[in-house]
Amino acid sequence: MIENLEVDELVIGAGLCGLMYGLSAVSEGSSVAISEAHHKVGGYATNFYRNKRKFVFDCSQHKVSGLKENVGNLWISLKRLGLQSLLDEFELHEEIGTVVYKNQFIKLPSEPEDIKETLINYFPDEIIGIEKLFHDIESHGYQHYMFFRKLMNEYTINRDILKESRSLSKITAREYFNTLFKGQDIIEVLSPIAIYSGSISNEVNAFYFLHCLYAMFYGGPAFMKGTGQRISDLLLKEFVDRGGILLKKNKVYEMEDIGDHMLVTTRKNIVKTKRVIATCPPEDVVKMLKSDEKSQKFKQVLNNFTVGWGHFCVFVVLSVPPEELGITSPEYLLVSDTGDNFTEDDFEKDRYYDLFTLSVSNYHRVDPEGGYILQFIILDHGDRWFSLSEDQYNQRKEKIQGKLIKRVLNTFPQIEDKLVYTESSTPKTNYKFTLATKGSAFAYKMLPKTNLGLLSNFPNDKVKLVSTWSGGPGYETAMCFGFTQGKLLNMKKTQNT
Numbered sequence: 169m170i171e172n173l174e175v176d177e178l179v180i181g182a183g184l185c186g187l188m189y190g191l192s193a194v195s196e197g198s199s200v201a202i203s204e205a206h207h208k209v210g211g212y213a214t215n216f217y218r219n220k221r222k223f224v225f226d227c228s229q230h231k232v233s234g235l236k237e238n239v240g241n242l243w244i245s246l247k248r249l250g251l252q253s254l255l256d257e258f259e260l261h262e263e264i265g266t267v268v269y270k271n272q273f274i275k276l277p278s279e280p281e282d283i284k285e286t287l288i289n290y291f292p293d294e295i296i297g298i299e300k301l302f303h304d305i306e307s308h309g310y311q312h313y314m315f316f317r318k319l320m321n322e323y324t325i326n327r328d329i330l331k332e333s334r335s336l337s338k339i340t341a342r343e344y345f346n347t348l349f350k351g352q353d354i355i356e357v358l359s360p361i362a363i364y365s366g367s368i369s370n371e372v373n374a375f376y377f378l379h380c381l382y383a384m385f386y387g388g389p390a391f392m393k394g395t396g397q398r399i400s401d402l403l404l405k406e407f408v409d410r411g412g413i414l415l416k417k418n419k420v421y422e423m424e425d426i427g428d429h430m431l432v433t434t435r436k437n438i439v440k441t442k443r444v445i446a447t448c449p450p451e452d453v454v455k456m457l458k459s460d461e462k463s464q465k466f467k468q469v470l471n472n473f474t475v476g477w478g479h480f481c482v483f484v485v486l487s488v489p490p491e492e493l494g495i496t497s498p499e500y501l502l503v504s505d506t507g508d509n510f511t512e513d514d515f516e517k518d519r520y521y522d523l524f525t526l527s528v529s530n531y532h533r534v535d536p537e538g539g540y541i542l543q544f545i546i547l548d549h550g551d552r553w554f555s556l557s558e559d560q561y562n563q564r565k566e567k568i569q570g571k572l573i574k575r576v577l578n579t580f581p582q583i584e585d586k587l588v589y590t591e592s593s594t595p596k597t598n599y600k601f602t603l604a605t606k607g608s609a610f611a612y613k614m615l616p617k618t619n620l621g622l623l624s625n626f627p628n629d630k631v632k633l634v635s636t637w638s639g640g641p642g643y644e645t646a647m648c649f650g651f652t653q654g655k656l657l658n659m660k661k662t663q664n665t
């Protein structure tokens with residue numbers, strides 16, 4: 169039975185962005201409902217169980233940046249929402265991870281000075297480039313990272329470096345590295361870090377990449393025990409405790425502008441609302457407004473963007489704790505001898521899976537209670553999976569799973585007879601659980617000249633795109649963008665009335 173509901177704001181999607189928006193808006197006194205298609209909240213920040221709940225698999229949490237006290241944007245946002253108890257549950261990572269390249273295991277610590285020292289130790293001839301890199305992270309990376317605080321009028325753009333920042337946004341991270349370094353080896357060690365933002369160094373723009381490095385090196389990389397689902401569940405609890413309404417298993421289908429309100433049709437409700445906050449993909453928002461001509465023109469704006477990478481993941485359970493097998497780092501980035509410079513042909517012929525950086529995440533180290541879990545993750549694209557028949561899909565999945573396991577065994581042969589359970593997911597799985605376009609796990613690609621600002625003016629002013637699609641990917645961005653927009657839009661409302 170369809171139920172009617174009336175609220176100030178309806179948020180589409182209870183991922184991290186939607187939950188933080190809801191929490192922020194409800195804390196400003198608005199009545200807010202979040203409509204979520206899935207049966208649980210979190211979007212990518214969820215988990216799932218196998219073997220009668222003995223194995224717990226995290227769907228995405230590796231590093232949550234921005235949690236350094238009084239420094240990280242996320243720490244500041246959560247503090248302002250009065251979520252001290254949630255902040256207390258994060259633990260800072262002691263190391264970023266270990267890059268495995270040409271038989272060397274290069275462990276990257278988590279403090280910027282220590283990371284710099286490590287790089288200088290391994291690449292003494294590149295000291296000038298390394299110094300310049302850290303200078304650029306502290307200036308341009310910081311400038312980009314302070315975007316949210318600028319929105320809140322808490323940061324003034326440093327105009328002295330603006331021209332150079334703009335130039336960096338027009339080149340790729342790899343082109344930028346080539347201007348800094350004499351050799352390729354240091355580039356192949358730094359490039360795989362782009363995987364944390366779902367990017368590839370020869371695609372992502374250098375200005376944005378410097379932001380990611382700032383967030384990770386200076387902002388405080390942390391994790392929460394109990395998987396990303398725990399963060400989502402705690403945010404939900406606060407949202408509901410403060411009067412928010414969650415509508416689960418409730419996909420939003422359609423929206424209609426009825427003058428001073430929007431009428432939104434969901435699986436279970438007709439919701440009358442003053443404003444819709446869309447955290448789902450922008451192209452779905454345009455489809456939902458199919459009878460609104462102005463909104464249809466927005467398709468042209470969306471043509472400026474390229475849907476980002478999804479991923480292929482092999483979820484693995486070992487028979488013994490990984491540390492007994494010498495797997496002690498929270499994460500290994502396995503880089504092939506040729507680095508991440510794969511060609512279109514490599515991608516078409518599936519050689520890509522042998523070449524591109526493969527991450528081996530040691531979830532047991534992060535959350536021992538979840539079981540002896542490892543996850544092998546590579547960026548992948550929905551285009552390769554969506555058009556297949558069920559048989560073709562299953563065969564391909566098995567083939568790629570085999571390739572990735574083989575690669576991991578080359579580095580860690582000791583785990584071969586210790587694999588007790590394996591299962592894989594693809595970009596199609598991503599789509600099934602998050603409805604992200606093409607199963608993208610990282611929204612739009614941050615290519616040179618990508619300007620997400622174009623997404624801030626949706627033609628219908630009762631609809632706002634507040635999402636990683638319009639703010640950039642990642643836990644920290646999703647949460648800070650949700651928080652900031654919830655605050656700004658509702659403060660404006662208070663000022664207007």
Ligand SMILES: Cc1cc2nc3c(=O)[nH]c(=O)nc-3n(C[C@H](O)[C@H](O)[C@H](O)COP(=O)(O)OP(=O)(O)OC[C@H]3O[C@@H](n4cnc5c(N)ncnc54)[C@H](O)[C@@H]3O)c2cc1C
Nearest residue numbers: 181183184185205211212230231419420448609636642643
């Ligand atoms: C393997 C992997 C590892 C990652 N690692 C990290 C990491 O270590 N650090 C980091 O910062 N980031 C990481 N990320 C990225 C991060 O998980 C995402 O950027 C972030 O969680 C996105 O949050 P979101 O709220 O914007 O979107 P989503 O999580 O996609 O949430 C959107 C929600 O909207 C719902 N929805 C969509 N359409 C509708 C509709 N029509 N009606 C109702 N509901 C709808 C979906 O069901 C979903 O719950 C990783 C991602 C992956 C896949």
